[in-house]
Amino acid sequence: MTMTDPVPVPTAPASVFLRTPRRLFTSLEGVFHEEVFFLILSVFIGIFSGLAVVCFRLAIDWTHLALLGPLPHSHNWRMFAVPSLAGLVVAVLVMRVFPGIRGSGVNQTKAALYIFNGFIPFRTAVGKFICAALAIGSGQSLGPEDPSLQIGASIASALGRQLEISREKLRLMAPVGAAAGLAAAFNAPISAVLFVIEEVIGRWSAGILGSVVLSAVSSVVIVRWFLGSEPLFRIPVTTFKRPTELVAYAVLGIVGGLASVAFAKSIGYLRPRLKALPRWTQYFQPALAGLLVGLIGFLGAPQVMGAGYDAMDQAMHGQFGWKLLAILALLKILATTLSFVSGTPGGMFAPTLFIGAMLGGAVGDVERIFFPHLTGSTGTYVLIGMGVLFAGFLRVPMTSVFMVLEVSGNYEIVVPVIVANTFAYLVSRSLQAIPIFDLLTRQDGLILPSLEEAREETILRVEDAMLAVPKTILNAQDYVDAAARRVQDSPEPAFLVRMHPSGWNTVSRDQLQRLFQEGKGEHTLVSVLPPQTLPSLYPDLPLDAALRYVNDYPLVPVVNRANSHQLEGVISRDSVFQKYGQK
Amino acid sequence: MSRDFATRLSQQLSQFVPHSAPLVLLVLTLAAAVAFAAVSHLVTRFNANQQARGRKLYAEGMADANAHRFDDAIAAFRAALTCDPSDSQYQLSLARALRDSNDPRRLDEAESYLVALWQRTPQDAAVNLALARVAAHRGDIEDATRYYHNAMYGVWNSDSDSNRRHVRIELIQFLLKRNASARAESEIIALAASLPPDPALHLQTAQLFAQVQDYSNALSQYQEVLRLDSTNPVAFAGAGESAYRLSDYNAAERYLRDAVTANPENANSRQLLDSVGLVLDSNPYRSHISDAERNRRIVAAFAQAGNRLTECAQQLGIDLNPSRSGGQSGSVNPPLDSADSSASPLLALQLRWSAMKPSLMRLRTPRETDLPDSIIDLVFQIEQRTASSCGPPQGFDQALLLISQRRQAAGQ
Numbered sequence: 004m005t006m007t008d009p010v011p012v013p014t015a016p017a018s019v020f021l022r023t024p025r026r027l028f029t030s031l032e033g034v035f036h037e038e039v040f041f042l043i044l045s046v047f048i049g050i051f052s053g054l055a056v057v058c059f060r061l062a063i064d065w066t067h068l069a070l071l072g073p074l075p076h077s078h079n080w081r082m083f084a085v086p087s088l089a090g091l092v093v094a095v096l097v098m099r100v101f102p103g104i105r106g107s108g109v110n111q112t113k114a115a116l117y118i119f120n121g122f123i124p125f126r127t128a129v130g131k132f133i134c135a136a137l138a139i140g141s142g143q144s145l146g147p148e149d150p151s152l153q154i155g156a157s158i159a160s161a162l163g164r165q166l167e168i169s170r171e172k173l174r175l176m177a178p179v180g181a182a183a184g185l186a187a188a189f190n191a192p193i194s195a196v197l198f199v200i201e202e203v204i205g206r207w208s209a210g211i212l213g214s215v216v217l218s219a220v221s222s223v224v225i226v227r228w229f230l231g232s233e234p235l236f237r238i239p240v241t242t243f244k245r246p247t248e249l250v251a252y253a254v255l256g257i258v259g260g261l262a263s264v265a266f267a268k269s270i271g272y273l274r275p276r277l278k279a280l281p282r283w284t285q286y287f288q289p290a291l292a293g294l295l296v297g298l299i300g301f302l303g304a305p306q307v308m309g310a311g312y313d314a315m316d317q318a319m320h321g322q323f324g325w326k327l328l329a330i331l332a333l334l335k336i337l338a339t340t341l342s343f344v345s346g347t348p349g350g351m352f353a354p355t356l357f358i359g360a361m362l363g364g365a366v367g368d369v370e371r372i373f374f375p376h377l378t379g380s381t382g383t384y385v386l387i388g389m390g391v392l393f394a395g396f397l398r399v400p401m402t403s404v405f406m407v408l409e410v411s412g413n414y415e416i417v418v419p420v421i422v423a424n425t426f427a428y429l430v431s432r433s434l435q436a437i438p439i440f441d442l443l444t445r446q447d448g449l450i451l452p453s454l455e456e457a458r459e460e461t462i463l464r465v466e467d468a469m470l471a472v473p474k475t476i477l478n479a480q481d482y483v484d485a486a487a488r489r490v491q492d493s494p495e496p497a498f499l500v501r502m503h504p505s506g507w508n509t510v511s512r513d514q515l516q517r518l519f520q521e522g523k524g525e526h527t528l529v530s531v532l533p534p535q536t537l538p539s540l541y542p543d544l545p546l547d548a549a550l551r552y553v554n555d556y557p558l559v560p561v562v563n564r565a566n567s568h569q570l571e572g573v574i575s576r577d578s579v580f581q582k583y584g585q586k
Numbered sequence: 587m588s589r590d591f592a593t594r595l596s597q598q599l600s601q602f603v604p605h606s607a608p609l610v611l612l613v614l615t616l617a618a619a620v621a622f623a624a625v626s627h628l629v630t631r632f633n634a635n636q637q638a639r640g641r642k643l644y645a646e647g648m649a650d651a652n653a654h655r656f657d658d659a660i661a662a663f664r665a666a667l668t669c670d671p672s673d674s675q676y677q678l679s680l681a682r683a684l685r686d687s688n689d690p691r692r693l694d695e696a697e698s699y700l701v702a703l704w705q706r707t708p709q710d711a712a713v714n715l716a717l718a719r720v721a722a723h724r725g726d727i728e729d730a731t732r733y734y735h736n737a738m739y740g741v742w743n744s745d746s747d748s749n750r751r752h753v754r755i756e757l758i759q760f761l762l763k764r765n766a767s768a769r770a771e772s773e774i775i776a777l778a779a780s781l782p783p784d785p786a787l788h789l790q791t792a793q794l795f796a797q798v799q800d801y802s803n804a805l806s807q808y809q810e811v812l813r814l815d816s817t818n819p820v821a822f823a824g825a826g827e828s829a830y831r832l833s834d835y836n837a838a839e840r841y842l843r844d845a846v847t848a849n850p851e852n853a854n855s856r857q858l859l860d861s862v863g864l865v866l867d868s869n870p871y872r873s874h875i876s877d878a879e880r881n882r883r884i885v886a887a888f889a890q891a892g893n894r895l896t897e898c899a900q901q902l903g904i905d906l907n908p909s910r911s912g913g914q915s916g917s918v919n920p921p922l923d924s925a926d927s928s929a930s931p932l933l934a935l936q937l938r939w940s941a942m943k944p945s946l947m948r949l950r951t952p953r954e955t956d957l958p959d960s961i962i963d964l965v966f967q968i969e970q971r972t973a974s975s976c977g978p979p980q981g982f983d984q985a986l987l988l989i990s991q992r993r994q995a996a997g998q
Binding site: 040043044047050051054057058061064065068073166229230231233237239313317320321322324380381382 | 622629665668669691692
């Protein structure tokens with residue numbers, strides 16, 4: 004061994020342990036490219052959101068017990084004192100410490116996706132947690148689901164920012180967190196995923212679907228781990244026996260649609276007017292709303308206070324007569340409108356379900372008075388009523404159907420649910436052009452896309468701007484002089500050339516004349532034209548797809564999807580612009 | 587200023603954020619584990635508080651339910667359930683209170699709670715019993731029977747034999763109330779087969795047998811009671827009545843006499859004893875009586891039957907005497923429709939009775955061996971016919987009717 008020889012270093016066991024994780028990490032780096040990392044991150048978002056929602060629900064329960072006691076009943080001074088005093092505290096917190104947490108949180112999450120590059124301050128989650136727990140626990144007529152959605156979105160956004168993920172992914176973090184928060188609050192992952200797609204994202208996007216599903220499922224697992232898998236209300240036996248009874252459910256859909264419009268219009272009318280009042284009044288608006296809501300409870304309807312799941316449970320089991328059900332539905336519309344327009348943080352999911360449940364029960368009972376042969380139980384009408392208001396008020400038709408099915412676990416009533424929800428949706432849409440969440444967003448000065456708009460938007464397609472198959476189509480083996488003679492009398496400036504064995508090219512009249520003058524009359528077109536193949540379009544493609552080509556080529560062939568040799572027509576720049584101009 | 591601080595803090599924190607994906611996931615896993623543990627601790631404490639509160643509310647609810655303040659009990663149980671929604675005892679108690687509140691609208695909710703409990707523990711006898719009672723409230727015999735049986739064969743936490751017996755007795759009483767006597771009788775037979783040597787239980791079983799008119803089994807049970815408690819006045823009375831219904835008048839007389847001795851105030855036993863006495867004293871077929879006594883009883887019975895026939899005809903407005911009705915024998919007063927169908931048999935019996943009357947003188951003649959039976963047969967026919975036309979008789983007539991029924995049963 005010379006002095007230059009490398010000295011063998013004995014490998015100590017400790018260094019093996021130190022090096023192994025490093026090697027492991029290095030090899031894992033290659034596995035975790037951004038897509039996979041984002042998916043795994045979605046699971047963590049679900050876990051953290053689920054944990055936050057568990058704490059949120061405990062906070063609401065604890066506040067409720069501490070402020071209203073375990074047995075709240077009418078004619079107790081706490082019923083009107085507590086919501087108004089809590090309203091004062093909430094107002095101060097909202098005005099001074101946590102600005103931007105007013106309302107439900109769905110719009111803010113949507114705005115984060117489309118306007119603020121996925122940014123939702125973490126302070127929002129903290130503020131929403133505290134203020135919504137205080138408001139709902141003290142009896143304000145609001146629900147915990149929308150705040151949970153915003154808390155989840157806020158956690159996801161904060162996590163994304165801390166991990167410095169790409170802007171594109173950061174933008175998607177909010178809906179992923181929103182799905183987790185909503186799924187945890189609702190204990191219903193499918194409905195949460197659909198709602199986020201229908202209302203928050205506003206479009207179907209395969210790229211985000213996997214992450215949304217993963218986060219929703221993991222948050223539900225967390226909530227069920229801690230709070231059990233008991234549903235929000237016990238579902239009675241629900242049946243659908245005779246198809247003729249669909250008429251009864253259609254009537255429920257129409258009544259629910261009208262109630263949805265009344266509810267949405269009252270919020271849409273009052274909210275901007277209260278916001279326009281002097282700033283100092285906003286310190287007292289939640290307190291005043293709390294006082295009025297508490298007064299309703301004090302005078303004999305404590306069911307309308309808070310989220311109201313217990314009352315929904317009782318309605319589902321036929322505990323209330325139709326008159327009381329109808330009164331509770333009206334009072335809940337009033338109470339929720341007051342609580343929401345006052346700027347108290349809280350959601351509208353639970354109140355919507357409450358109103359739908361009571362209305363459904365009332366309509367069902369009345370229908371059975373006139374038609375005693377109807378077989379649907381009160382519980383069936385209550386359950387379908389919930390979906391009806393969801394479809395009519397929140398204007399999320401798909402979510403409304405799946406929500407009822409997921410909550411009830413009963414597919415037997417799927418047809419009545421679809422029928423009733425469709426009627427409610429149609430009635431609501433015909434009487435109230437703008438859905439409630441879009442209305443609230445516009446009142447806040449923001450214009451955000453919605454799936455409903457997208458659904459109703461007329462999409463121009465290639466076939467709308469397509470010109471008929473040209474009379475003159477040249478072949479690649481045609482000679483230039485023969486081709487020039489063929490196009491001599493044709494008014495078109497450019498012509499399609501059919502290539503062999505497949506494909507298309509174009510040649511202009513000027514180009515043919517120039518080739519002829521250059522003495523290339525005896526040459527075939529394929530030998531003189533530049534070796535290019537025209538892109539082909541299909542008739543059903545959006546017209547936007549044609550815009551990519553019409554500047555580069557005078558004519559673009561439109562071919563049949565089943566047979567690419569069969570020409571259906573052509574697209575030119577003029578025809579495309581003309582069509583857009585007409586629109 | 588606080589916002590600046592938050593921004594600076596966030597920037598400083600971000601310096602520590604790992605940028606290697608595996609490391610990030612490791613940190614996130616650790617953070618999730620810590621958060622999970624913290625929330626777990628929080629939930630455990632919250633649940634402990636809630637459970638304590640739930641137990642207190644449950645105790646209040648039980649006190650209200652025991653005092654039949656069902657509305658208060660329901661509110662307390664509901665509040666207890668909000669503290670611990672998974673507690674099956676709270677759910678069961680709420681369901682019971684809802685069921686017992688006598689509000690038919692609450693039965694659905696009660697059933698919903700119970701069905702949910704039943705799905706979790708279908709073998710739980712208490713849940714099945716509660717479901718059976720809900721079905722019984724609804725008058726649903728099939729469901730009630732099914733759940734009562736489930737309760738009988740289900741798991742009881744304590745004193746299972748006694749509980750099962752009480753459930754069966756409750757089922758029997760429900761079936762009797764719904765007039766399902768055949769089902770009730772089979773349940774009573776099953777009950778009797780498993781009774782411990784307890785006079786009170788045997789007495790109750792005997793009374794249940796008597797309710798379904800199974801007097802033979804009822805008598806056996808009463809005798810069992812008397813074997814265990816030889817001075818039980820209710821058992822004497824019951825045994826006497828059962829023997830009376832079985833036409834065992836000698837046994838009936840014995841038991842009823844003991845019953846009256848043990849409880850002189852027992853009017854029913856006394857009345858039955860009188861009736862039994864009449865039967866025994868007027869029965870011409872009674873053993874160990876002389877021919878003269880037998881003939882005397884036959885003559886007395888014949889005379890009584892004639893009187894009964896006349897009274898019944900008068901009651902129905904039928905004139906059995908042709909000389910007083912303008913020469914037409916057996917004329918019927920027009921308004922009495924019921925007399926139309928009764929007149930002809932009564933007249934026929936009257937003719938036979940009149941024709942038989944002179945033959946009474948031949949009773950002592952040794953050659954007339956069939957005559958006593960012919961006379962008594964006519965007496966029994968008269969008693970049976972008048973009983974169906976004019977209602978149940980009293981006194982001597984009743985005794986004759988009972989003797990006729992016993993003879994008929996013995997003949998069959």
